[in-house]
Amino acid sequence: MTFDADLNACAALVERGDPWRFRAAMAAPVDLRKLLFPLYAFNVEVARAPWVTQETMIAEMRLQWWRDALEEIAEGKPVRRHEVTTPLASAITADDARLLDELVAARRWDIYKDPFEDAAHFERYIDQTAGHLMWVAARRLGTADEGVVRDAAYATGIAAWLCAIPTLEEAGRVPLLDGTSQGVSTLAQGALDRLRAARANRSKVEGQAQMALLPAAHAGPVLRAAAAAPQKVSEAALPDPRRHFALRALVSRW
DSSP states (O other), rough: OOOHHHHHHHHHHHHHHHHHHHHHHHHHHHHHHHHHHHHHHHHHHHHHHHSSSHHHHHHHHHHHHHHHHOOOOHHTTOOOOTTTTTHHHHOOOOHHHHHHHHHHHHGGGGOOOOOOOHHHHHHHHHIIIIIHHHHHHHHHHOOOOHHHHHHHHHHHHHHHHHHHHHHHHTOOOOOOOOSHHHHHHHHHEEEEHHHHHHHTTGBBBBBBGGGGGGGGGGHHHHHHHHHOOTTTHHHHOOTTHHHHHHHHHHHTTT
């Protein structure tokens, strides 16, 4: 696989739509970016699909388009031509495609304004979105303990979720089961604990698979701030983690 027009388009999509993961991909060796950029571009496209229209049926159709493309990959059929699906089909396996289908299905929550049913529903949403994405990336790049990867992914997902809460609330969503200061602090602390557990078991993620966990480099400062001063979440005053991320990424640390 070379950096052709499709891969360049994927990189541009990620740079615009997911700057944290763009920085993570750019910190990885060039050969690994050829897998990471299609995967992260797919995630950008799916994440924004529910938000580009107010019509729920159209949003459902947009997500279904991606599910159909993943079914083509999973079943080994000819894959529809697209700047993201074409390189993605070369980067992932049939089993990966089935996991990513669950990611797309989880994003249906974003279309509607119903709250999460319970804590299990919320945790499943984070695991099927941030968790599946990081796990697919890690296992494509090398050997990794799935539990460690999912701990890091959960922390990454919660950090991003806390940053997005003002936007979600403005759009009429109910992003948290417990939006009180104590509830936010507890959520952030729980994610921080899982990040620390993942870092303590860093050795279980080998070699190049470590590059899949680099998006977690931004999570620590966000989670610590939210745990200590949960009002910063609603005030959109959480720290900008870009400098912290850049420093860790220089030595490929998450």
